[in-house]
Amino acid sequence: MYIGIDLGGTNIAAGLVSEDGKILHKGSVPTDSGRPSREIVQDMARLAKTLVSEYGADMSEVKSVGIGCPGTIDFNTGEVVYSNNIKMEHFPLAEVFREYLDLPTAVDNDANCAAMGEYVANGGGANSFLLITLGTGVGSGLVLGGRLYRGFNGAAVEAGHITLVSGGEPCTCGKSGCWESYASVTALIRDTKRAMEKNPQSLMHKIAAEEGKVSGRTAFMKPITTAAAAFWET
Numbered sequence: 001m002y003i004g005i006d007l008g009g010t011n012i013a014a015g016l017v018s019e020d021g022k023i024l025h026k027g028s029v030p031t032d033s034g035r036p037s038r039e040i041v042q043d044m045a046r047l048a049k050t051l052v053s054e055y056g057a058d059m060s061e062v063k064s065v066g067i068g069c070p071g072t073i074d075f076n077t078g079e080v081v082y083s084n085n086i087k088m089e090h091f092p093l094a095e096v097f098r099e100y101l102d103l104p105t106a107v108d109n110d111a112n113c114a115a116m117g118e119y120v121a122n123g124g125g126a127n128s129f130l131l132i133t134l135g136t137g138v139g140s141g142l143v144l145g146g147r148l149y150r151g152f153n154g155a156a157v158e159a160g161h162i163t164l165v166s167g168g169e170p171c172t173c174g175k176s177g178c179w180e181s182y183a184s185v186t187a188l189i190r191d192t193k194r195a196m197e198k199n200p201q202s203l204m205h206k207i208a209a210e211e212g213k214v215s216g217r218t219a220f221m222k223p224i225t226t227a228a229a230a231f232w233e234t
């Protein structure tokens with residue numbers, strides 16, 4: 001068996017995976033990304049151990065661990081060079097993880113992991129493709145001829161930071177007008193808030209109040225109160 005961990009800006013998700021790629025058991029805990037990196041890693045290892053014991057297996061049956069993390073990753077050393085979402089910089093993630101769970105551990109960019117996951121799950125049927133992940137940002141992983149293309153310093157592709165609009169919306173990368181600054185959930189929330197400001201009568205105000213915040217779903221949801229729902233139906 002293997003353990004796969006997705007370290008996200010909001011949640012840490014983990015799965016116990018069989019030799020043939022089946023997810024045997026999975027779970028998640030909040031990342032709480034403002035706290036010290038070591039605490040996050042400790043929770044990752046704790047979650048991995050919990051999954052193994054809940055499944056009724058023994059840690060000796062687990063061969064290795066793979067971690068997907070947003071940002072620039074040095075695949076050879078397992079170091080997070082820079083991650084804006086997790087707030088890690090030059091952090092030896094694989095090394096620290098092994099302090100809590102002593103198993104061979106590899107770390108790669110989360111979109112790269114998603115691309116390899118698709119490649120393997122697909123039985124290698126499509127061996128050259130670009131995978132796009134839409135979330136807090138816009139991530140991308142490129143598989144060429146059945147191999148992951150990492151490029152110079154592991155910073156290959158990064159399609160989310162291709163400039164779409166010269167002098168456009170500011171991006172978390174420091175540039176402006178990136179694809180990510182238009183197509184991510186972050187951009188959707190920004191545009192929703194702007195539309196709400198321009199339209200004080202919009203039902204989105206009601207929906208946001210019911211949900212307690214403006215989210216990526218606000219613009220697409222129906223209000224749950226009867227009066228508002230009746231208005232929506234008309």
Ligand SMILES: [Zn+2]
Nearest residue numbers: 161171173178
């Ligand atoms: Zn950018």
